[in-house]
Amino acid sequence: MDFAFDARTEELRGKLLAFMDEYVYPAEAVAHEQRAQLASPWETPAVVEELKAEARRQGLWNLFLPDSEYGAGLTNLQYAPLAEIMGRSPQLAPTVTNCAAPDTGNMEVLTQFGDEQQRKQWLEPLLAGEIRSAFAMTEPEVASSDATNITTHIERDGDEYVITGRKWYISGAMHPDCKIFIVMGKTDPEGSDIRRQQSMILVPRDTPGVTIERAMQVFGYEDHYHGGHAEVIFDHARVPAANLIGEEGGGFAIAQARLGPGRIHHCMRLIGMAERAIELMCRRAVSRTAFGKTLAQQGVVHNWIADARVTVEQLRLLVLKTAWLMDTVGNKGAHTEIQSIKIATPRAVVDILDRAIQLHGAGGVSQDFPLAELYAGARTLMIADGPDEVHQRSLARRELKRYV
Structure with missing residues (x-):
């Protein structure tokens, strides 16, 4: 298993990191302010459409779709570090790059199982972000x-x-x-x-x-x-x-085909969320003083930051291994790993976000920092796409089967 970034991944990663710094992070507060002025909370802030146009101009569009006829043609292993970067701003970055659920899964379904007319009528405008x-x-x-x-x-x-x-x-x-x-x-x-x-x-x-x-x-x-x-x-x-x-009776199989990539995409983005939390923890720790010392000098804060870093590195390796297996032996061959990351990643990232919120005090639960909303999203993923307990049950039965 070689997880080194190839030339194309490095190129896209560099462009995406610059796009995030120059456009996405500054737009977070702008989008929040614009939304407050809209007649309906469901309308799209103007800055989102501006970012979508810029993402398309830079070629940062439909990166999730492995079918090169319709999308970027990236493997799961190539897409993983890109999804992680987008996960640092999970409400905005996936949306403006046309890599947001549930559209991603629906486009994959239409690509794999839709007929020519269905793809023309629905897939094409979805791919265009229309x-x-x-x-x-x-x-x-x-x-x-x-x-x-x-x-x-x-x-x-x-x-x-x-x-x-x-x-x-x-x-x-x-x-x-x-x-x-x-x-x-x-x-x-x-x-x-x-x-x-x-x-x-x-x-x-x-x-x-x-x-x-x-x-x-x-x-x-x-x-x-x-x-x-x-x-x-x-x-x-x-x-x-x-x-x-597809055909009558094919819905369950289509659902399973749809959920496999969806689960790993969530886990890729979750790692980005954890990285954002670590960054915010460190910035907070060196800038706040309590009881005569900065928070960065408090032993418990050292433990939180160190444990978070170790956890993220472990999770990233498991996600990359899963992506590599999906690319080399298919989703069925990576079933155990897909379930493993779906169990481990949301649970661990929720814990990291919880520590980050604690370090920020009242600010951590406020709208002034993204942590509370990130926490809600990560905690929800312990239920979405199959609750942890369902994956644990299936994974355990597969392990036990070898001994029965």
């Missing part, structure tokens, strides 16, 4: 960590499918530019194979019968850059049969 999208799987009435539980119905009626169900925490759905949902539901709820009951279908947001019921908060945050999270009702919403993605 529209946003949402992925509708999670439901409030069932434990959606087990995707076989979902109850939304997708029923064939002649040349159409009829979608009926209730979803929540549908990321991206509140954004005014969200034009399309990828909806997971059951086309064969009584089928003998519980992993062949589900299908995925494209549902335009303006389809009659689709209602955005309310915005969902995450630890009190509305997560504007994500496009928010919504509770959505599908009440006999009709779409053409041609909107089915």
